[in-house]
Amino acid sequence: MWLTPDESEALRLSLIVATRSVAFSLPPAVMLAFILTRRRFLGRTLLDAFVHLPLVLPPVVVGYLLLTVFGTRGLVGAWLQSHLGVELVFTSNGAALATAVMAFPLMVRAMRISLENVDRGLEDAARTLGAGSIDRFVTITLPLMLPGILAGGITAFAASLGEFGAVITFVSNIPGETRTLPLALYTALQSPGGEHAAARLACLSLALGTVGLLMSEWFARRVRHRLGG
């Protein structure tokens, strides 16, 4: 390979963090998109606003809030550590959590748009054919909102690869554990004579982004074709 060990480490870490981030946030995002689009309940607007907060907050603030909640002395963090032995601060899992929170609103947004386009008449038709609510969701709604799930997943994956502020605040910048591509690039820029390394990392990010975009376009086309659009 023409990558230095440090570069491939950062690339590997970025991919792992982004994959975990998307894998864990996908199911709750689908649920939330469904609830926010289809259900009318007290506090819906509040929940909607809460989900969108990471879009408008500075990432450093999100990282700080994560530290207070999921840190070793945070309410959830302490519980996770003592009961499940899961440590989030200074680990790649923590990095995945930070990127997931930052990318979550993007994911939910994409899914909501596609869910709003699902013809509810088709769900009614399934109903008259004897399909109960869970059956309908799995066999009709979910396949029809697949384009949105894919788009949301890919957008979130791309955002996770690039997340900087929340990650460095929450899990710091540890080589081999939390130093993803953007963090490595930042580190290179901070060190004297690191311009060359920074340029290489920037090119790597650019290549990754381009491949991601092309793949998402290809996926979207296949799904559209399958749905006959």
Next chain:
Amino acid sequence: MLTVAATLSRGAWVLNAAFELPTPGVMALFGRSGCGKTTLVNIIAGLLNPDVGRLELDGVELLDSGRGLRVPAERRRIGYVFQDARLFPHLSVAGNLRYARKRADGPAYVDLDAAVQLLDLSGLMDRRTHQLSGGERQRVAIARALLSQPRLLLLDEPMAALDHARREELLPYLEALRDRLAIPMVYVTHRFDEVLRLATHLVLMEAGRVLAQGEIGHMSLDPHLRTLVGRDEVGAIIRGTVLGADSSSRLTRVRVGHGELNLQAPGLAAGTALRVQLLARDIIVSTQAPQYLSVRNSLAGTVKCIDDDDADSDLVTIDVGGTDILARITKAATRELALRPGMRAWALVKSVSLRAYPTSARASPTSAAVNAAT
């Protein structure tokens, strides 16, 4: 028996409708757009909740708001063919049919092969739904609804999106459904020709209310029908039985009431039950047995009543032997003939202006008896 009663208000608009249909039969819900037909059908299907409602199908209660009983749509076993077909776009035609069959519940009376054959789908099974024409989509939708083994089939203007040729193509499939499967149907339409071809019973709706309801022959004489179909489409619909082909002409002899009609209906075997429409505007009334006329048909009977049709014409009801027909004549003619109820009269009609539609033997007790006798 299907019993439906529902009240639903949406702001100023109020639906307040009730009807009964002996099963198996085909009930047409007939009325202008926006009169509440689709709303009523959605309530029957369980997709919409009425404020107050009752629904009972062959002794099974499906809805009784008074007792808080409401069987959810997915457990009602009521099939629904929507105006826009609503095929699942992520499944093939075969996939759509299997979707219904897998979830079918209760006694199975239509299997996949029978449905495919009845609706002529064998060449379409592997198609994606967006590759189908409008008529094909509706045939798949009908087969899909049948495969859920419904106790009742609802059809909401299944032909509204089709052009005339496609309509004519689909109608025989619907007739086959009525004649070969003993499945009760509720058919929503605003086209009277579809009512004539398919329905055994008729509910007239206007602005959320039921104007009149009953068996189709009886309803054809109902004054409310005039306001809905226009005066030129008014006319008695009577039952007849094919006696055979007339040897001297190419016409078919049909027994109606105590008389006989000759009409153009080639290829029908003796004993076939028919529904014949005699438009009121086509009937000539005579007070003497007709002679020296080109008219092929004369039915002898008794004047039952004479009603105003408009300023210049009357609608004369003539009993031609257990069945009534309507004739529209000018008021001047009524005066000159001195028509009065109880008078002997002959109704004359040209063979070419008769419309005949073969019907199912199950349509009603009377025609079933006729069929059983032959």
